Amino acid sequence: MKYRKKPVIVEAFQLEQRMLNWPEWAHEALTENIITSHNMGKFFKPKEKSCLVIRTLEGDHMALLGDYIIKGVRGEIYPCKPDIFEMTYEKVEV
Numbered sequence: 593m594k595y596r597k598k599p600v601i602v603e604a605f606q607l608e609q610r611m612l613n614w615p616e617w618a619h620e621a622l623t624e625n626i627i628t629s630h631n632m633g634k635f636f637k638p639k640e641k642s643c644l645v646i647r648t649l650e651g652d653h654m655a656l657l658g659d660y661i662i663k664g665v666r667g668e669i670y671p672c673k674p675d676i677f678e679m680t681y682e683k684v685e686v
Contacts, residue, residue: 597680600665601684601686602662602663602664602665602681603615603617603662603663604660604661604662604663604672604677604681605618605660605661606658606659606660606661606674607644607655607656607657607658607659607660607661607671608657608658609657615663617663617667617669618661618663618669621646621669625647626646626647626669627644627645627646627647627661627669628644628645629642629643629644629645630642630643630644630645642657643655643656643657644661644671646661646669646670646671648668648669648670649668653670653671654671655671658674659671659672659673659674660672660673660674660677662677
């Protein structure tokens, strides 16, 4: 059998080097330690030294520069690689 994903609208932002305008829900997740910031040092390329770790029901997931951070329909927060995000989501005007 084949299934089509139901259309849903989610909030998201792309993780960039200098994040000046985080959405309010991301700030709340930071204060609640759902999202934590880490410096991975020598284990990553220079542009990827910093990352976010996001606590999810499936465990901790790492988000690197360029990844999208998504707030799902139930308020869950999770990272998504840019290529998957672009294949799965399209921008909507609300």
